[in-house]
Amino acid sequence: MRRERVKLLLVADTPGHTTGYRIVARGLREGGIEVVLGGHQIPDRIAEMAVQEDVDWVGYRIMDGAPEILVPRLMEALQRRGAASIGVVVGGIVPPATVPLLTALGVRAVFPPGSSLPQIVRTLQSRPEPEAARGVSPETPASP
C-alpha cells in the first residue's frame, strides 16, 4: 500500500552552520512532507539510509563539500542499490557553473541561497516523476 504523505531524507555534508538545513526541514514539515533528519553523512551512507527509510526524495545540503565530487558519488550509490527512482535535490553552496553538471547527473532541482520555502515545498510536495517520463532510461544502472 502506498503511503499518503511524501517522505524526504534531509542530509548535510558537514555538521557546521545548520541554519538553512533547519529552516528547510521546518518548512517542508509545515508543507505536509514527512522529513527524516539524517544529519551529516557521506554519500554512500546517505544512499543506504534513503533505501532503509524508503523515501521519495533526498534533500542534500552542501556547504563545505565539493558538490561536483559528492553528488556524483551519491547518484552512483543510489543506482548501485537500485534506488535511482529516489529523487535527489541539492541545496546550499553550489557555484553557478556546477549547476548544469548536477542536472545532467539527474539531480531534479538545485536550490541556491535565496530560494524561497514555498518554491522548495512546491517542488517536493509531489513524488518525483519517473525517470522514463523525463526521457532518461531507468533500465540499466551504470556499473559502479
Add this chain to the structure above:
Amino acid sequence: MFHPDLLQALEQAKAEYDAKVAEILEAHGSPPPGLKTQSGLPFTRCYTPLDVAELDYLRDLGLPGQYPFTRGVHPTGYLTKEWTRRQVVGLGTAEETNQRLKALFREGQTGFSVCGMGYQSYDSDDERTVGQLGRGGVWIDTLADMETLLDGIEMERITLNQIGSSIPVFAMILAVANKRGIPWGQLKGTIQNWMEPGGEGPECRGNAFIDIVEFCIREMPFWNHTSISVRNTRDQGCTAPQEVAFGLYQGGYVVQSLRTRGFDADQVAPRISFFLSAENDLLEEVAKFRAMRRMWARLMRDRHGAKDPRAWKLRYHVQTSALSLTAQQPLVNVIRATVHAMAAALGGAQSMSVNSFDEAFAIPTELSATLSLRTQQVIAEESGVTKVLDPLGGSYCIEALTNQVEATAWSTLKALEAMEPKAAYRAMEEWADDEGYRRQQAIDRGEWPLIGVNRFVSDEGGEAGPSGSLPLFQYDPAWREKQIVRLQRVRRERDPARAEAARETLAEAYRKRENLIPPMVEAVSAYLSIGEIAKVRQEALDEPPFEGPFYFGR
C-alpha cells in the same frame, strides 16, 4: 539629564509635531505604520529628549574607559589602537592557507584567524574527507601542518585566533611556540572556546572547556581563554537582543563554572571575549554593542562580584553577517558588508572580519578577501569615524535604542537564568531557530527587504550572467592526495618510542580526568595525528567514536 521645564515644553511641542505628521501621512493616503527595528523593537520616527528622559549620564553612560563602559572600554579608543584587521582564512592544506595569510598580511591584515583546524576527529586518509578536505577551511593532521601554517609568521608579534576549540590544535600552537623558544606566557591570542554544560564529576573534571580556561589562567595571561560565539547564533536567525542575552548568559556561566575549580570572577572574566555579528539595521547594531558593554559591566560587578575593572570590560570581535548576504547579484554584498563593518566600527569593536561578496558560492578568492580587508581600511582610514570615540553616543535615537535592547535582553537573560543550564542551552538553540524561521518567512513574503531576492530581482542569465561569470575560488581535489602523503611521511619519520609514551600518558590523563592540555602538548609534539588522538580518547574512555566539532574533552 534634562530640566523638567524643558521636558514639559517639549511634550507640548512633540504633541503638535505628532499631529502634523499624522496629518501629512493621511494626506499621502498612508496610515502611520507601526515602525519596527530589524529585531522587532518598536521604533519611533523622531527621537527627542523625552525618549531618554530617565537617562543618567554618569550612571548609564560615563566616559570612554569609565564604568559602565557604554561609550567604550578604553579612554582613547581607536586613537591609540585601531581594531585588529582579522580576515578569516582557511583553505586547502596548511601550505595554501599559509600563502593566503602571508598575502593578506602584505596587504595590511594585522591579526591571524584560521578556520577549519581540527574540526573533525579523523585524519585526511579517512574516506569522509573525499570532496571535503580543504574546501571549507584548512585541514590539519599533525604538528607538521601547524609548523607549515605558521611558517614565516612571527607568532609572538601578532594575536592568534583559533576558530573552534580543538584541544589538539591549541596544543599544536603551544608546541610551535616551544620549538621557537617563545614562552607561552608571552603569546597573545584567543581560542574560540565556549562553555557548555558537562563534566559531571566534582569540579567539572572532564569538561574540556573548563580545562582550557584553567590552563590559560595559570599559564597564559594574555590569551583569551573564552571567546563566546553568539555570532553564529545570530546567523542562525536570532535577534539583536537575543544575541546580547545569549552571550551574557554564557559568559556568566563560564564565571560560575570556574568557581568549582577555585577561580573567582576577577581571575576569569578579564580574559573572556566575545565573537559578535553585525547585521543590516545599523542603528540597532550600534545600540546592541553599547547595550552589551553596559550590561556586561553591571553583570560582572554587581552579580558576580568582580572588583578588577578589567573584569567589567566587554571586548569583542565582529564577523559581519553572512545570513544577510545573497547569491543573487553578489556584488551587492560588498555594500551590505560595508554597512555591517561600519556598525562594528561605530560600536567600538576590538577586532573585525568582513565577509566577502562571493561566500555564497565558495571560499573567498584572494581578490575578494583583499576587498574585505580594504573595506575595513577605508572605514578606518578614509571615513573619519574613528577620530571620535563613540560618535553616535548622545543621539536621542541611539540612546533610546540602547535602552530598549538592554531592557529586552535583560528579560531574556532572566528567563535563561531561571532554567537549568542544559535547558537554557537548548532554549537558546530553539529560540534562535524560531527567529530564523520567522525571518525566512518574512523574506518569502517580501516583508523583509532583500535586494536581488525579493526586491529589484534581475534575470542573471545563469552561467553567463554576472554571478555565473564571477571568478570563483576553485576546489582542488589533489589537496587530499597531497595531505595523505604528508601524513604518511610524518608517521614514518617520527620517533615511535616517544609517540607511544605520549599516547600512554594522554590515555592516563583521560582516565584520571586530569587537565588535558599538558599531555596533549606532548602528544602533538610526538607528532601523533588528530585522528590518532581521537582514538586514544575513545579507547581510554571506552566510548564509541563520535564526529563533528570535536573538543577532545568529555
